[in-house]
Amino acid sequence: MMDPEVSVRCCIAGGGPAGMMLGFLLARAGISVLVLEKHADFLRDFRGDTIHPSTLEIMYELGLLDEFLRRPHQEVRTLGGQIGDEFVEIADFTHLPTHCRFIAFMPQWDFLDFLAENAQRFPAFHLKMEAEARDLTVDSGVVTGLLATTPGGPIRVKADLVVAADGRHSTLRERAGLDVLDLGAPMDVLWMRLSRGPDDPGQTLGRVDTGRIFVMLNRQDYWQCAFVIPKGGFDEIRARGLPALREEIAGLAPYLRDRVDELKDWSDVKLLSVSVDRLRMWHRPGLLCIGDAAHAMSPIGGVGINLAIQDAVAAANILIPKLLQGSVSQRDLEAVQRRREFPTRATQRLQVILQNRVIGRVLASTAKMSPPFPVRLLGWMPFLRRLPARLIGLGFRPEHVSSAPAAG
Numbered sequence: 001m002m003d004p005e006v007s008v009r010c011c012i013a014g015g016g017p018a019g020m021m022l023g024f025l026l027a028r029a030g031i032s033v034l035v036l037e038k039h040a041d042f043l044r045d046f047r048g049d050t051i052h053p054s055t056l057e058i059m060y061e062l063g064l065l066d067e068f069l070r071r072p073h074q075e076v077r078t079l080g081g082q083i084g085d086e087f088v089e090i091a092d093f094t095h096l097p098t099h100c101r102f103i104a105f106m107p108q109w110d111f112l113d114f115l116a117e118n119a120q121r122f123p124a125f126h127l128k129m130e131a132e133a134r135d136l137t138v139d140s141g142v143v144t145g146l147l148a149t150t151p152g153g154p155i156r157v158k159a160d161l162v163v164a165a166d167g168r169h170s171t172l173r174e175r176a177g178l179d180v181l182d183l184g185a186p187m188d189v190l191w192m193r194l195s196r197g198p199d200d201p202g203q204t205l206g207r208v209d210t211g212r213i214f215v216m217l218n219r220q221d222y223w224q225c226a227f228v229i230p231k232g233g234f235d236e237i238r239a240r241g242l243p244a245l246r247e248e249i250a251g252l253a254p255y256l257r258d259r260v261d262e263l264k265d266w267s268d269v270k271l272l273s274v275s276v277d278r279l280r281m282w283h284r285p286g287l288l289c290i291g292d293a294a295h296a297m298s299p300i301g302g303v304g305i306n307l308a309i310q311d312a313v314a315a316a317n318i319l320i321p322k323l324l325q326g327s328v329s330q331r332d333l334e335a336v337q338r339r340r341e342f343p344t345r346a347t348q349r350l351q352v353i354l355q356n357r358v359i360g361r362v363l364a365s366t367a368k369m370s371p372p373f374p375v376r377l378l379g380w381m382p383f384l385r386r387l388p389a390r391l392i393g394l395g396f397r398p399e400h401v402s403s404a405p406a407a408g
Protein backbone atom coordinates (compact mmCIF):
# COMPACT_ATOMS: atom_id res chain seq x y z
CA MET A 1 0.00 0.00 0.00
CA MET A 2 1.29 3.43 -0.96
CA ASP A 3 1.61 6.30 1.55
CA PRO A 4 -1.12 8.92 1.05
CA GLU A 5 1.70 11.33 0.10
CA VAL A 6 4.54 10.36 -2.21
CA SER A 7 7.42 12.38 -3.62
CA VAL A 8 9.11 11.63 -6.93
CA ARG A 9 11.07 13.64 -9.46
CA CYS A 10 8.53 12.93 -12.18
CA CYS A 11 4.95 11.68 -12.04
CA ILE A 12 3.37 10.44 -15.27
CA ALA A 13 -0.41 10.08 -15.54
CA GLY A 14 -1.26 7.29 -17.99
CA GLY A 15 0.40 3.96 -18.70
CA GLY A 16 -0.14 3.94 -22.47
CA PRO A 17 2.71 3.86 -25.01
CA ALA A 18 3.76 7.47 -24.28
CA GLY A 19 3.70 7.17 -20.48
CA MET A 20 5.34 3.75 -20.30
CA MET A 21 8.14 4.66 -22.70
CA LEU A 22 8.90 7.93 -20.90
CA GLY A 23 8.74 6.11 -17.54
CA PHE A 24 11.20 3.51 -18.86
CA LEU A 25 13.64 6.13 -20.17
CA LEU A 26 13.60 8.29 -17.02
CA ALA A 27 14.07 5.28 -14.73
CA ARG A 28 16.86 3.99 -17.00
CA ALA A 29 18.66 7.32 -16.43
CA GLY A 30 18.21 6.92 -12.66
CA ILE A 31 15.44 9.52 -12.25
CA SER A 32 12.71 8.44 -9.83
CA VAL A 33 9.46 8.22 -11.72
CA LEU A 34 5.96 7.12 -10.81
CA VAL A 35 3.55 6.07 -13.57
CA LEU A 36 -0.12 6.06 -12.60
CA GLU A 37 -2.46 3.93 -14.70
CA LYS A 38 -6.17 4.02 -14.00
CA HIS A 39 -6.88 0.48 -15.20
CA ALA A 40 -5.97 -2.69 -13.31
CA ASP A 41 -4.04 -4.17 -16.26
CA PHE A 42 -3.11 -3.42 -19.86
CA LEU A 43 -5.51 -6.03 -21.25
CA ARG A 44 -8.27 -3.88 -22.63
CA ASP A 45 -10.21 -3.28 -25.82
CA PHE A 46 -8.30 -3.25 -29.08
CA ARG A 47 -6.46 0.07 -29.41
CA GLY A 48 -4.17 -0.60 -32.32
CA ASP A 49 -1.37 -3.05 -32.71
CA THR A 50 1.04 -1.42 -35.09
CA ILE A 51 4.67 -1.08 -34.00
CA HIS A 52 6.35 0.82 -36.80
CA PRO A 53 10.00 0.62 -37.92
CA SER A 54 10.73 3.92 -36.09
CA THR A 55 9.63 2.38 -32.77
CA LEU A 56 11.48 -0.86 -33.52
CA GLU A 57 14.59 1.24 -34.11
CA ILE A 58 14.14 2.76 -30.62
CA MET A 59 13.92 -0.79 -29.25
CA TYR A 60 17.19 -1.57 -31.05
CA GLU A 61 18.87 1.52 -29.58
CA LEU A 62 17.72 0.44 -26.12
CA GLY A 63 19.10 -3.09 -26.63
CA LEU A 64 15.60 -4.57 -26.37
CA LEU A 65 14.90 -5.48 -29.98
CA ASP A 66 15.83 -9.20 -29.95
CA GLU A 67 13.85 -9.85 -26.78
CA PHE A 68 10.93 -7.87 -28.17
CA LEU A 69 10.86 -9.81 -31.43
CA ARG A 70 10.81 -13.10 -29.51
CA ARG A 71 7.28 -12.19 -28.37
CA PRO A 72 4.45 -13.36 -30.66
CA HIS A 73 3.93 -10.87 -33.47
CA GLN A 74 3.39 -10.69 -37.22
CA GLU A 75 5.63 -8.83 -39.66
CA VAL A 76 4.18 -6.87 -42.55
CA ARG A 77 6.61 -5.79 -45.28
CA THR A 78 4.23 -4.35 -47.86
CA LEU A 79 0.78 -2.77 -47.77
CA GLY A 80 -1.73 -2.96 -50.57
CA GLY A 81 -5.30 -2.05 -51.33
CA GLN A 82 -8.16 -3.31 -53.47
CA ILE A 83 -9.83 -0.33 -55.12
CA GLY A 84 -12.94 -1.39 -57.03
CA ASP A 85 -11.84 -4.52 -58.88
CA GLU A 86 -8.12 -3.70 -58.95
CA PHE A 87 -5.45 -4.58 -56.41
CA VAL A 88 -2.60 -2.04 -56.00
CA GLU A 89 0.53 -2.27 -53.84
CA ILE A 90 0.91 1.01 -51.98
CA ALA A 91 3.84 0.82 -49.56
CA ASP A 92 7.06 -1.22 -49.50
CA PHE A 93 8.99 -1.12 -46.21
CA THR A 94 11.84 -3.36 -47.35
CA HIS A 95 14.12 -0.43 -48.32
CA LEU A 96 13.90 1.60 -45.12
CA PRO A 97 17.24 2.55 -43.52
CA THR A 98 16.34 0.75 -40.27
CA HIS A 99 17.16 -2.58 -38.63
CA CYS A 100 13.55 -3.75 -39.07
CA ARG A 101 12.11 -3.21 -42.50
CA PHE A 102 8.58 -4.16 -41.53
CA ILE A 103 5.68 -3.17 -39.31
CA ALA A 104 5.33 -5.52 -36.35
CA PHE A 105 1.77 -6.31 -35.32
CA MET A 106 1.58 -7.05 -31.61
CA PRO A 107 -1.41 -6.54 -29.30
CA GLN A 108 -0.92 -3.24 -27.50
CA TRP A 109 -1.27 -4.89 -24.08
CA ASP A 110 1.68 -7.22 -24.89
CA PHE A 111 3.75 -4.22 -25.96
CA LEU A 112 2.90 -2.35 -22.74
CA ASP A 113 3.57 -5.44 -20.61
CA PHE A 114 6.95 -5.73 -22.31
CA LEU A 115 7.83 -2.10 -21.50
CA ALA A 116 6.58 -2.45 -17.91
CA GLU A 117 8.56 -5.66 -17.31
CA ASN A 118 11.75 -4.09 -18.61
CA ALA A 119 11.23 -0.80 -16.76
CA GLN A 120 10.77 -2.71 -13.52
CA ARG A 121 14.44 -3.75 -13.71
CA PHE A 122 15.33 -0.17 -12.73
CA PRO A 123 15.01 0.72 -9.03
CA ALA A 124 13.88 4.26 -9.95
CA PHE A 125 10.77 2.96 -11.75
CA HIS A 126 7.42 2.79 -9.94
CA LEU A 127 4.15 1.79 -11.52
CA LYS A 128 0.84 2.11 -9.70
CA MET A 129 -2.12 0.44 -11.37
CA GLU A 130 -5.73 1.37 -10.58
CA ALA A 131 -4.55 4.89 -9.79
CA GLU A 132 -6.51 7.61 -11.55
CA ALA A 133 -5.11 11.13 -11.72
CA ARG A 134 -7.96 13.50 -10.91
CA ASP A 135 -6.43 16.92 -10.44
CA LEU A 136 -3.24 18.94 -10.37
CA THR A 137 -1.77 20.62 -7.32
CA VAL A 138 -0.59 24.13 -8.10
CA ASP A 139 1.48 26.55 -6.08
CA SER A 140 1.90 30.15 -7.31
CA GLY A 141 1.00 29.11 -10.87
CA VAL A 142 3.45 26.18 -10.93
CA VAL A 143 2.21 22.56 -11.06
CA THR A 144 3.75 20.82 -8.05
CA GLY A 145 2.11 17.40 -8.29
CA LEU A 146 -1.26 15.72 -8.60
CA LEU A 147 -4.08 14.10 -6.74
CA ALA A 148 -5.16 10.59 -7.63
CA THR A 149 -7.66 8.00 -6.45
CA THR A 150 -6.65 4.40 -5.75
CA PRO A 151 -8.53 1.42 -4.28
CA GLY A 152 -6.69 2.20 -1.00
CA GLY A 153 -7.98 5.80 -0.97
CA PRO A 154 -6.81 9.12 -2.40
CA ILE A 155 -3.12 9.89 -2.77
CA ARG A 156 -1.18 13.10 -3.31
CA VAL A 157 1.97 12.93 -5.41
CA LYS A 158 4.57 15.69 -5.19
CA ALA A 159 6.76 15.95 -8.27
CA ASP A 160 9.20 18.36 -9.91
CA LEU A 161 7.54 17.49 -13.20
CA VAL A 162 4.07 16.12 -13.99
CA VAL A 163 3.55 14.55 -17.42
CA ALA A 164 0.05 14.12 -18.78
CA ALA A 165 0.15 10.98 -20.95
CA ASP A 166 -3.45 10.17 -20.16
CA GLY A 167 -4.71 9.88 -23.73
CA ARG A 168 -7.03 11.84 -25.96
CA HIS A 169 -9.64 12.42 -23.26
CA SER A 170 -6.90 13.68 -20.92
CA THR A 171 -8.18 14.77 -17.52
CA LEU A 172 -4.98 16.65 -16.72
CA ARG A 173 -4.89 18.76 -19.87
CA GLU A 174 -8.45 19.75 -19.11
CA ARG A 175 -7.60 20.54 -15.46
CA ALA A 176 -4.66 22.63 -16.69
CA GLY A 177 -7.02 24.61 -18.92
CA LEU A 178 -4.91 24.01 -22.03
CA ASP A 179 -6.54 25.11 -25.25
CA VAL A 180 -7.38 22.38 -27.82
CA LEU A 181 -7.43 23.01 -31.58
CA ASP A 182 -9.95 20.61 -33.14
CA LEU A 183 -9.16 19.78 -36.78
CA GLY A 184 -12.28 17.66 -37.33
CA ALA A 185 -12.76 14.31 -39.05
CA PRO A 186 -15.42 13.21 -41.54
CA MET A 187 -15.41 9.59 -40.37
CA ASP A 188 -15.65 7.13 -37.51
CA VAL A 189 -14.34 3.56 -37.49
CA LEU A 190 -16.03 0.32 -36.46
CA TRP A 191 -13.50 -2.27 -35.26
CA MET A 192 -14.29 -5.97 -35.25
CA ARG A 193 -12.62 -9.36 -35.38
CA LEU A 194 -13.37 -12.18 -37.81
CA SER A 195 -11.53 -15.49 -37.92
CA ARG A 196 -9.05 -16.11 -40.73
CA GLY A 197 -9.34 -19.18 -42.94
CA PRO A 198 -6.40 -21.19 -44.36
CA ASP A 199 -7.20 -20.10 -47.93
CA ASP A 200 -7.61 -16.37 -47.15
CA PRO A 201 -5.07 -13.96 -48.67
CA GLY A 202 -1.98 -13.43 -46.51
CA GLN A 203 -1.70 -9.70 -46.92
CA THR A 204 -2.88 -6.89 -44.72
CA LEU A 205 -5.04 -4.82 -47.03
CA GLY A 206 -7.64 -2.18 -47.53
CA ARG A 207 -10.73 -2.51 -49.71
CA VAL A 208 -12.29 0.57 -51.21
CA ASP A 209 -15.54 0.38 -53.16
CA THR A 210 -18.75 2.28 -53.76
CA GLY A 211 -19.11 4.41 -50.62
CA ARG A 212 -17.20 1.88 -48.50
CA ILE A 213 -13.73 1.49 -46.94
CA PHE A 214 -12.82 -1.74 -45.20
CA VAL A 215 -9.33 -2.47 -43.82
CA MET A 216 -8.24 -5.99 -42.86
CA LEU A 217 -5.15 -6.53 -40.70
CA ASN A 218 -3.81 -10.08 -40.86
CA ARG A 219 -3.38 -11.27 -37.25
CA GLN A 220 -2.54 -14.87 -38.21
CA ASP A 221 -5.63 -16.71 -36.94
CA TYR A 222 -8.02 -13.76 -37.23
CA TRP A 223 -8.60 -10.57 -39.19
CA GLN A 224 -8.73 -7.33 -37.24
CA CYS A 225 -11.15 -5.38 -39.41
CA ALA A 226 -11.83 -1.66 -39.59
CA PHE A 227 -15.01 -0.52 -41.30
CA VAL A 228 -14.86 3.22 -41.99
CA ILE A 229 -18.21 5.00 -41.76
CA PRO A 230 -19.32 8.64 -42.13
CA LYS A 231 -18.95 10.65 -38.91
CA GLY A 232 -21.85 10.01 -36.55
CA GLY A 233 -23.22 7.25 -38.84
CA PHE A 234 -23.17 4.44 -36.27
CA ASP A 235 -26.76 5.00 -35.09
CA GLU A 236 -28.03 4.64 -38.66
CA ILE A 237 -25.99 1.44 -39.14
CA ARG A 238 -27.40 0.02 -35.89
CA ALA A 239 -30.90 0.94 -36.99
CA ARG A 240 -30.40 -1.02 -40.24
CA GLY A 241 -29.46 -4.04 -38.10
CA LEU A 242 -26.54 -6.44 -37.75
CA PRO A 243 -27.63 -8.68 -40.71
CA ALA A 244 -27.28 -5.64 -43.03
CA LEU A 245 -23.76 -4.90 -41.69
CA ARG A 246 -22.77 -8.57 -42.13
CA GLU A 247 -24.04 -8.46 -45.71
CA GLU A 248 -22.04 -5.31 -46.47
CA ILE A 249 -18.87 -6.91 -45.14
CA ALA A 250 -19.48 -10.09 -47.13
CA GLY A 251 -20.01 -7.92 -50.23
CA LEU A 252 -16.62 -6.23 -49.71
CA ALA A 253 -14.68 -9.43 -48.92
CA PRO A 254 -16.71 -12.40 -50.22
CA TYR A 255 -14.47 -15.03 -48.56
CA LEU A 256 -15.65 -13.70 -45.18
CA ARG A 257 -19.28 -14.63 -45.97
CA ASP A 258 -19.10 -17.93 -44.05
CA ARG A 259 -17.77 -16.08 -40.96
CA VAL A 260 -19.69 -12.83 -40.68
CA ASP A 261 -22.09 -14.60 -38.26
CA GLU A 262 -19.25 -14.39 -35.70
CA LEU A 263 -20.55 -10.84 -35.20
CA LYS A 264 -23.28 -12.04 -32.85
CA ASP A 265 -24.34 -8.76 -31.28
CA TRP A 266 -23.29 -5.12 -31.21
CA SER A 267 -20.80 -5.77 -28.40
CA ASP A 268 -18.65 -7.47 -31.10
CA VAL A 269 -18.44 -4.12 -32.92
CA LYS A 270 -16.43 -1.33 -31.28
CA LEU A 271 -16.87 2.28 -32.30
CA LEU A 272 -13.80 4.52 -32.56
CA SER A 273 -15.04 8.08 -32.70
CA VAL A 274 -12.26 9.64 -34.77
CA SER A 275 -10.94 13.00 -33.68
CA VAL A 276 -7.92 14.92 -34.84
CA ASP A 277 -6.79 17.65 -32.51
CA ARG A 278 -3.77 19.18 -30.84
CA LEU A 279 -2.98 21.50 -27.99
CA ARG A 280 -1.88 24.99 -28.88
CA MET A 281 0.45 24.89 -25.90
CA TRP A 282 1.61 21.47 -24.63
CA HIS A 283 2.77 22.71 -21.25
CA ARG A 284 2.50 25.07 -18.37
CA PRO A 285 5.05 25.49 -15.58
CA GLY A 286 5.65 22.06 -14.04
CA LEU A 287 3.39 20.18 -16.52
CA LEU A 288 3.98 18.65 -19.96
CA CYS A 289 1.46 16.84 -22.19
CA ILE A 290 2.65 14.16 -24.63
CA GLY A 291 1.13 11.51 -26.91
CA ASP A 292 -2.61 11.59 -27.53
CA ALA A 293 -3.00 13.99 -24.59
CA ALA A 294 -1.15 16.57 -26.69
CA HIS A 295 -2.49 15.50 -30.11
CA ALA A 296 -5.13 12.93 -31.04
CA MET A 297 -4.30 11.48 -34.44
CA SER A 298 -6.54 10.16 -37.19
CA PRO A 299 -6.25 6.36 -37.61
CA ILE A 300 -4.90 6.95 -41.16
CA GLY A 301 -1.50 5.28 -41.35
CA GLY A 302 -1.88 3.78 -37.85
CA VAL A 303 0.68 6.26 -36.50
CA GLY A 304 -0.77 7.18 -33.07
CA ILE A 305 1.29 4.71 -31.03
CA ASN A 306 4.48 5.62 -32.80
CA LEU A 307 4.03 9.37 -32.43
CA ALA A 308 3.36 8.78 -28.73
CA ILE A 309 6.64 6.84 -28.48
CA GLN A 310 8.53 9.51 -30.42
CA ASP A 311 7.19 12.21 -28.08
CA ALA A 312 8.41 10.18 -25.10
CA VAL A 313 11.89 9.76 -26.59
CA ALA A 314 12.17 13.47 -27.45
CA ALA A 315 10.94 14.49 -23.98
CA ALA A 316 13.48 12.14 -22.36
CA ASN A 317 16.33 13.41 -24.57
CA ILE A 318 15.62 17.03 -23.66
CA LEU A 319 14.53 16.68 -20.02
CA ILE A 320 16.83 13.99 -18.59
CA PRO A 321 19.96 16.22 -18.58
CA LYS A 322 17.92 19.00 -16.92
CA LEU A 323 16.43 16.69 -14.30
CA LEU A 324 19.88 15.25 -13.56
CA GLN A 325 21.30 18.76 -13.12
CA GLY A 326 18.42 20.18 -11.12
CA SER A 327 14.99 21.17 -12.26
CA VAL A 328 13.07 21.59 -15.48
CA SER A 329 12.24 25.12 -16.63
CA GLN A 330 9.38 26.37 -18.77
CA ARG A 331 11.93 26.82 -21.55
CA ASP A 332 12.81 23.11 -21.44
CA LEU A 333 9.14 22.19 -21.77
CA GLU A 334 8.82 24.61 -24.67
CA ALA A 335 11.79 22.87 -26.29
CA VAL A 336 9.91 19.54 -26.18
CA GLN A 337 6.88 21.09 -27.88
CA ARG A 338 9.10 22.78 -30.49
CA ARG A 339 10.81 19.47 -31.26
CA ARG A 340 7.58 17.48 -31.63
CA GLU A 341 5.19 20.08 -33.02
CA PHE A 342 6.48 19.90 -36.59
CA PRO A 343 6.06 16.08 -36.93
CA THR A 344 2.62 16.33 -35.32
CA ARG A 345 1.43 19.17 -37.56
CA ALA A 346 2.88 17.65 -40.73
CA THR A 347 1.33 14.22 -40.02
CA GLN A 348 -2.04 15.73 -39.12
CA ARG A 349 -1.92 17.93 -42.24
CA LEU A 350 -1.45 14.85 -44.43
CA GLN A 351 -4.16 12.98 -42.52
CA VAL A 352 -6.63 15.86 -42.89
CA ILE A 353 -5.91 16.12 -46.64
CA LEU A 354 -6.51 12.37 -47.06
CA GLN A 355 -9.60 12.50 -44.82
CA ASN A 356 -11.20 15.34 -46.75
CA ARG A 357 -10.04 14.70 -50.30
CA VAL A 358 -10.10 10.90 -50.36
CA ILE A 359 -12.00 9.29 -47.48
CA GLY A 360 -14.83 11.85 -47.26
CA ARG A 361 -15.35 11.62 -51.05
CA VAL A 362 -15.27 7.81 -51.11
CA LEU A 363 -17.82 7.61 -48.27
CA ALA A 364 -20.13 10.01 -50.12
CA SER A 365 -19.77 8.35 -53.52
CA THR A 366 -22.29 6.08 -55.24
CA ALA A 367 -20.19 5.32 -58.33
CA LYS A 368 -17.98 2.25 -58.87
CA MET A 369 -14.42 2.97 -57.69
CA SER A 370 -11.18 2.66 -59.61
CA PRO A 371 -7.66 3.65 -58.48
CA PRO A 372 -6.91 7.36 -58.98
CA PHE A 373 -3.87 8.24 -61.10
CA PRO A 374 -1.34 8.74 -58.22
CA VAL A 375 -2.27 5.32 -56.80
CA ARG A 376 -1.96 3.73 -60.25
CA LEU A 377 1.56 5.22 -60.46
CA LEU A 378 2.48 3.35 -57.26
CA GLY A 379 1.29 0.16 -58.93
CA TRP A 380 3.36 0.80 -62.08
CA MET A 381 6.56 2.06 -60.46
CA PRO A 382 7.61 -0.05 -57.48
CA PHE A 383 10.31 2.39 -56.28
CA LEU A 384 7.60 5.03 -55.63
CA ARG A 385 6.14 2.73 -52.94
CA ARG A 386 9.16 3.60 -50.81
CA LEU A 387 7.75 7.10 -50.18
CA PRO A 388 4.49 6.05 -48.44
CA ALA A 389 6.56 3.41 -46.59
CA ARG A 390 8.85 6.13 -45.29
CA LEU A 391 5.99 8.40 -44.26
CA ILE A 392 4.15 5.59 -42.47
CA GLY A 393 7.14 3.65 -41.16
CA LEU A 394 9.43 6.47 -40.04
CA GLY A 395 7.28 9.59 -40.18
CA PHE A 396 8.66 13.11 -39.99
CA ARG A 397 11.74 13.70 -37.84
CA PRO A 398 12.23 10.23 -36.29
CA GLU A 399 13.77 10.41 -32.82
CA HIS A 400 16.81 8.54 -31.51
CA VAL A 401 17.64 7.77 -27.89
CA SER A 402 20.41 10.12 -26.75
CA SER A 403 20.13 9.68 -22.98
CA ALA A 404 22.53 7.25 -21.31
CA PRO A 405 21.61 4.65 -18.68
CA ALA A 406 22.49 5.52 -15.08
CA ALA A 407 25.95 4.33 -14.08
CA GLY A 408 26.07 1.03 -12.16
Ligand SMILES: Cc1cc2nc3c(=O)[nH]c(=O)nc-3n(C[C@H](O)[C@H](O)[C@H](O)COP(=O)(O)OP(=O)(O)OC[C@H]3O[C@@H](n4cnc5c(N)ncnc54)[C@H](O)[C@@H]3O)c2cc1C
Pocket residue numbers: 013014015016017018019036037038039046047048049050131132133134165166167168170171172191272290291292293297299301302303304305306308
Ligand atom coordinates in the same frame (compact mmCIF):
# COMPACT_ATOMS: atom_id res chain seq x y z
C1 LIG B 1 -9.85 1.47 -31.58
C2 LIG B 1 -8.52 2.12 -31.76
C3 LIG B 1 -7.65 1.66 -32.73
C4 LIG B 1 -6.42 2.25 -32.91
N1 LIG B 1 -5.55 1.75 -33.84
C5 LIG B 1 -4.29 2.21 -33.91
C6 LIG B 1 -3.31 1.60 -34.75
O1 LIG B 1 -3.59 0.62 -35.44
N2 LIG B 1 -2.06 2.09 -34.75
C7 LIG B 1 -1.72 3.18 -33.99
O2 LIG B 1 -0.55 3.60 -34.03
N3 LIG B 1 -2.61 3.79 -33.20
C8 LIG B 1 -3.87 3.31 -33.11
N4 LIG B 1 -4.77 3.90 -32.28
C9 LIG B 1 -4.36 5.10 -31.54
C10 LIG B 1 -3.44 4.70 -30.43
O3 LIG B 1 -4.08 3.78 -29.58
C11 LIG B 1 -3.05 5.97 -29.66
O4 LIG B 1 -2.62 6.97 -30.55
C12 LIG B 1 -1.89 5.67 -28.71
O5 LIG B 1 -2.23 4.61 -27.88
C13 LIG B 1 -1.56 6.92 -27.92
O6 LIG B 1 -0.74 6.59 -26.84
P1 LIG B 1 -0.79 7.43 -25.50
O7 LIG B 1 0.11 6.73 -24.56
O8 LIG B 1 -0.58 8.85 -25.79
O9 LIG B 1 -2.31 7.33 -25.00
P2 LIG B 1 -3.18 6.07 -24.65
O10 LIG B 1 -2.75 4.87 -25.37
O11 LIG B 1 -4.60 6.50 -24.78
O12 LIG B 1 -2.86 5.81 -23.12
C14 LIG B 1 -3.38 6.62 -22.10
C15 LIG B 1 -3.39 5.77 -20.85
O13 LIG B 1 -3.75 6.60 -19.78
C16 LIG B 1 -4.70 5.93 -18.97
N5 LIG B 1 -5.45 7.00 -18.32
C17 LIG B 1 -6.39 7.80 -18.87
N6 LIG B 1 -6.79 8.73 -17.99
C18 LIG B 1 -6.06 8.51 -16.86
C19 LIG B 1 -6.00 9.15 -15.60
N7 LIG B 1 -6.75 10.21 -15.32
N8 LIG B 1 -5.15 8.68 -14.68
C20 LIG B 1 -4.35 7.59 -14.93
N9 LIG B 1 -4.38 6.94 -16.12
C21 LIG B 1 -5.20 7.41 -17.07
C22 LIG B 1 -5.51 5.09 -19.95
O14 LIG B 1 -6.12 4.01 -19.30
C23 LIG B 1 -4.41 4.64 -20.91
O15 LIG B 1 -3.79 3.45 -20.49
C24 LIG B 1 -6.03 3.34 -32.10
C25 LIG B 1 -6.90 3.82 -31.12
C26 LIG B 1 -8.13 3.21 -30.95
C27 LIG B 1 -9.05 3.73 -29.86
